[in-house]
Amino acid sequence: MTRATEIHLVRRPRGEPVDDDFRAVQVELDDPGPGQVLVRNVVMSVDPYMRVRMAAVLPGYPSWDLDAPMDGSAVGVVLASAAEAFPVGTVVSHRYGWRDHALVPAGGLRRIVPDPSIPLTAHLDVLGMTGLTAFVGLRDVARIRPGEDVWISGAAGAVGAAAGQIARLLGAGRIVGSAGSAAKVRQLVDELGYDAGFDYHVPDLPAALAAAAPTGIDVYFDNVGDDHLEAALGSIRAHGRIVVCGAINQYNALGERPGPRNLIAILTQRLRVEGFTVREHLAAYDGFVAQASDWLRQGSLVSTVTVVDGLDRAVHAFREMLRGANRGKMIVRISDDPAPTGSAG
Amino acid sequence: MTRATEIHLVRRPRGEPVDDDFRAVQVELDDPGPGQVLVRNVVMSVDPYMRVRMAAVLPGYPSWDLDAPMDGSAVGVVLASAAEAFPVGTVVSHRYGWRDHALVPAGGLRRIVPDPSIPLTAHLDVLGMTGLTAFVGLRDVARIRPGEDVWISGAAGAVGAAAGQIARLLGAGRIVGSAGSAAKVRQLVDELGYDAGFDYHVPDLPAALAAAAPTGIDVYFDNVGDDHLEAALGSIRAHGRIVVCGAINQYNALGERPGPRNLIAILTQRLRVEGFTVREHLAAYDGFVAQASDWLRQGSLVSTVTVVDGLDRAVHAFREMLRGANRGKMIVRISDDPAPTGSAG
16 A cells, blocks of 8 residues: 555636645555556656646536546656566656546556656656657648748747747748747747747737748647637638647637637638647657657757746646747656666666 | 629628628729630629738738729639630539629639529539538548547538538538537538538537537537537547638737637647638539549539529628528529520530
């Protein structure tokens, strides 16, 4: 038996989530049954899509149960094992976040080969679902072609930070990002390889976009929705693609905010607007991790994270992420890294 | 020299077009120069997209010049020819509508082989761009699969009347149409092969759609935009496709009406929303005409037209079409059919 702490959703948030929507719950975990392992979680991520999963049933999107642990990406170390492929000490990634310990079936585990040049948090960021999201969004959904000009909103967020760099690695033309502060915008250009950036807190978003991308865009990678989508529709060229990856402006106000006034551009410019979820692109993961690990070691891809310490501050971290306080991936550190003994092979 | 009457656009309409936005202008046409023919127009069409071409520059959409003849599909007969392939008497279709006579270069002509079982107006309707629009929208843009359920808005309009029938011929499952009157809705079901229909003049459009398509839809063929698009987003299944063919609700109010409040469905349901114009699918035309002519002769496809007599009533016909007074294709008859001599063979 192992005592564990889980964060449960106890009430569906109305608008911005508040502390009382969640509760830390102590549970006793059994020893691992056949095919299971007990994992001590080291780091977990908090992500915008989680706000949607907190909502009541939204067609096509799995909703979290109340009074049950939430889930999400985490990296941990195997403490006890009844699964041959994952001996004690193995470093693993899995979906049993929002708790300090978890019983995980072997089928839900992915082995991480320790590499001193790659921090564990990168496996939640550019080497994890974040990186894969940016990659398949650009390569498989947008089907970006060399030289095409791209605007990425939420560019200083986790997916945005990865997407700007990956757009460059895929041969994009001008890469423009928008973010929520002047400091973030500087980071886009100075550290993340964006050609230009702008703060979306401007009276005239279309004008800011036009200044950053004077000849228009071919691809809009949307993490925001709303007024950002309207600006993109005003700036996009014929046969442009709009990849709908997120809609953070919508998450706290589902169904209440009107859409863009210029959707007719979809018709007049013969656009393709396509939503996707990384969950349906997992077949691309192995190839992506190999490629992205090389990029990371070569320094052509960097992982940007903001770390909050303590599972008891995970809800705080989630709320801070929703209001844009993070740079890159918002990570919660739950316990210490495993000792680099190499015993996990 | 031939005296001709052309309808010119003389002012960009604000909201609903009015008579003073247009003018009938008398011109003298030269005799055909090398490679040209003089055509007497017999019938022409008025179409929703023309309202967009009357607007000032809309990115990606060619705008009509002021004080120049408008254009559009027409069928006529060659009166004088300096183009070997199109001798006098040949029946032709072309883009020089909105006038009773036109000088047309041979490259802009398409020969129509007279067939007593097919009225000339069908070449502007199911055998023309209207039919091709419905066909490529369903086959190439939606990529409809056998058994998939479809909603077609503006279903009693020209494209809608063709689309319902073509969806059936392509193997669609349940086919639902919406239109602007109870009589039109009856026609959808009684004559055009729709499984169900509803009048969009209801207090609750999503409820009307849900009643007609109780298990949801896979494809929405959008001729309307606006509240119709919002209803579709609420009813569409995962991986659904929304084909944006027209947006008649927007045409008189470009840029003024907010979009749907539930665009987040594009993300949560992983939808593809794609706009297209038939002008970019002309390579499919020959194959389509052959197929559709067979369907027409077999009676599995019918052409539905509303005919207004006289070029001097073309603007009236256009305005009536915009407010939905037509059933099927709105046609303006300009002159008598050519005598069926067969001399044009």
